[in-house]
Amino acid sequence: IKIDWQQFQQDLNGIKVLSKPAQVKKHSRDFFWYSPILERQLSDQFADIVVQPQTQQELLHCLEVAYRWDMPIVVRGGGTGNYGQAVPLAGGMIIDVNAINQILEIGEGYVRVEAGCNIELLNQTLKQQGYELPVFPSTQNIATVGGFVAGGSAGIGTMNNGPLREKGNIICLKVYSVEAQPQCHYFENDDTLLVHHAWGINGVITEVTLRTVPSRTWHNCIATFDTYPEAYEAALAIAKNPHIECKLLSVLDHRYRTYFTALDGYVPTGKALMVTMVDDREVDALQAAIENHKGVLELSMTNEQIRAEGLPLVYEFSYNHSNLQVLKADKAMTYLQVSFPQPLTVEKVREVHELVKKEVFQHHEFAVLNGELISFDVPILRYTTDVRLYEIIGTYEACGCPVADPHKYQIEAGSMHNANFTHLAWKKRLDPKQLLNPGKSMAWEKVKDMTPEQIENLSEI
Numbered sequence: 001i002k003i004d005w006q007q008f009q010q011d012l013n014g015i016k017v018l019s020k021p022a023q024v025k026k027h028s029r030d031f032f033w034y035s036p037i038l039e040r041q042l043s044d045q046f047a048d049i050v051v052q053p054q055t056q057q058e059l060l061h062c063l064e065v066a067y068r069w070d071m072p073i074v075v076r077g078g079g080t081g082n083y084g085q086a087v088p089l090a091g092g093m094i095i096d097v098n099a100i101n102q103i104l105e106i107g108e109g110y111v112r113v114e115a116g117c118n119i120e121l122l123n124q125t126l127k128q129q130g131y132e133l134p135v136f137p138s139t140q141n142i143a144t145v146g147g148f149v150a151g152g153s154a155g156i157g158t159m160n161n162g163p164l165r166e167k168g169n170i171i172c173l174k175v176y177s178v179e180a181q182p183q184c185h186y187f188e189n190d191d192t193l194l195v196h197h198a199w200g201i202n203g204v205i206t207e208v209t210l211r212t213v214p215s216r217t218w219h220n221c222i223a224t225f226d227t228y229p230e231a232y233e234a235a236l237a238i239a240k241n242p243h244i245e246c247k248l249l250s251v252l253d254h255r256y257r258t259y260f261t262a263l264d265g266y267v268p269t270g271k272a273l274m275v276t277m278v279d280d281r282e283v284d285a286l287q288a289a290i291e292n293h294k295g296v297l298e299l300s301m302t303n304e305q306i307r308a309e310g311l312p313l314v315y316e317f318s319y320n321h322s323n324l325q326v327l328k329a330d331k332a333m334t335y336l337q338v339s340f341p342q343p344l345t346v347e348k349v350r351e352v353h354e355l356v357k358k359e360v361f362q363h364h365e366f367a368v369l370n371g372e373l374i375s376f377d378v379p380i381l382r383y384t385t386d387v388r389l390y391e392i393i394g395t396y397e398a399c400g401c402p403v404a405d406p407h408k409y410q411i412e413a414g415s416m417h418n419a420n421f422t423h424l425a426w427k428k429r430l431d432p433k434q435l436l437n438p439g440k441s442m443a444w445e446k447v448k449d450m451t452p453e454q455i456e457n458l459s460e461i
């Protein structure tokens with residue numbers, strides 16, 4: 001169908017629009033290029049237009065106009081997702097919500113913000129009032145709160161506060177439908193999971209209330225160990241030690257260090273790394289535990305000290321940030337996300353790595369999920385062919401380590417493994433014309449003609 005873009009823009013009543021091809025292309029990308037497969041599949045997918053509403057009222061007007069014109073919509077925060085979550089697959093309109101970013105209320109143990117609020121700015125504001133977010137992504141300097149809730153899952157703080165979906169972390173979401181007159185819905189407590197991590201397919205989040213925790217002084221620490229198993233074993237012991245509270249606990253293959261050039265002069269090369277943020281009152285206990293496992297605490301600095309040295313905070317050597325440093329230097333690398341079975345043992349880590357060690361640099365993150373300590377591998381590996389990549393995935397799975405495939409752009413293909421029927425039932429309710437982020441759910445095509453109740457009652461397809 002031919003769109004009269006001039007008329008479309010007139011209908012937007014002066015809401016800020018970007019329509020220059022270079023601007024639209026830039027806003028149509030996220031960090032999918034981590035995957036050579038997604039790079040192939042998504043790099044020529046662009047929106048037609050980008051709108052930048054400045055207020056929630058303007059955002060609602062964009063939704064009304066989109067509904068009237070049957071215009072596909074992708075809501076965009078920081079655009080830092082790794083799976084092409086924010087890439088438009090059917091052209092249409094990107095709604096950039098970064099200007100809708102007010103911190104609305106800071107209360108005891110909670111904060112209410114508009115969806116486009118920058119996470120780092122929020123953490124800085126909270127700190128002045130004695131609070132911090134329990135969990136935030138390592139991309140906090142770019143990412144938005146709405147984007148984290150819609151597209152993210154875990155991060156810095158998952159070690160002591162669980163992932164975002166852990167009970168109590170998300171308190172309330174204000175969400176709009178896409179209709180002739182968008183309707184407001186509030187999702188509270190456990191019901192927030194009906195929208196969390198749905199990649200914006202089932203509603204537009206305009207406000208988020210998150211739990212906050214008392215702010216602490218976190219110390220940035222990096223230790224080295226002769227071998228990866230030694231580093232993993234030490235991390236496992238530290239994670240279980242009730243006298244050492246870490247907001248972050250990561251273990252990395254010695255080969256990562258070559259790419260962490262910012263650490264030259266601070267941390268030696270050739271050794272496995274442990275990267276951690278620990279309560280500053282517990283640094284001595286951490287150091288003792290590291291030395292007990294034949295490690296050396298090489299770097300130990302407050303945020304102020306680390307900034308004064310011109311170094312990044314240590315979380316930039318964890319999660320997908322560590323992988324970013326490798327990928328920036330070597331485009332032939334890519335990554336995986338691998339769960340490890342309970343009970344966590346160094347033997348399992350050794351056994352699996354033995355099979356893939358030539359191509360794969362291990363990297364475990366420790367975290368708490370439903371009160372249980374878990375560890376997952378976010379390794380970097382050298383990409384050669386799709387066939388070899390899936391052979392490696394098969395090797396992990398044969399060892400009882402499920403892989404959340406980050407080389408797929410459909411929500412069910414990654415960490416979810418099966419359709420989330422409650423997400424899809426709410427899509428049916430809140431997105432009757434199926435305009436929100438089309439193409440991101442494989443299961444949607446199979447259920448879209450059912451009623452929300454029928455969809456909710458499905459257990460698998």
Ligand code: FAD
Pocket residue numbers: 030031074075076077078079080081082085086097115116136137138139142143144145146147148149150151152153154155156199200201203204205206319320321324437
């Ligand atoms: P975007 O990428 O803009 O959007 C993500 C998804 O949410 C898209 O589908 C988008 O359409 C949808 N969306 C955005 N805003 C809204 C809204 N208001 N309403 C409805 N839908 C919306 N993730 C983690 O969870 N933890 C990490 O530690 C982490 N580290 C990372 C490190 C690197 C180097 C990179 C590249 C990525 C990392 N990520 C991580 C992924 C990503 O950065 C985070 O999930 C981030 O919080 C996403 O926020 P964003 O504002 O960039 O979202």
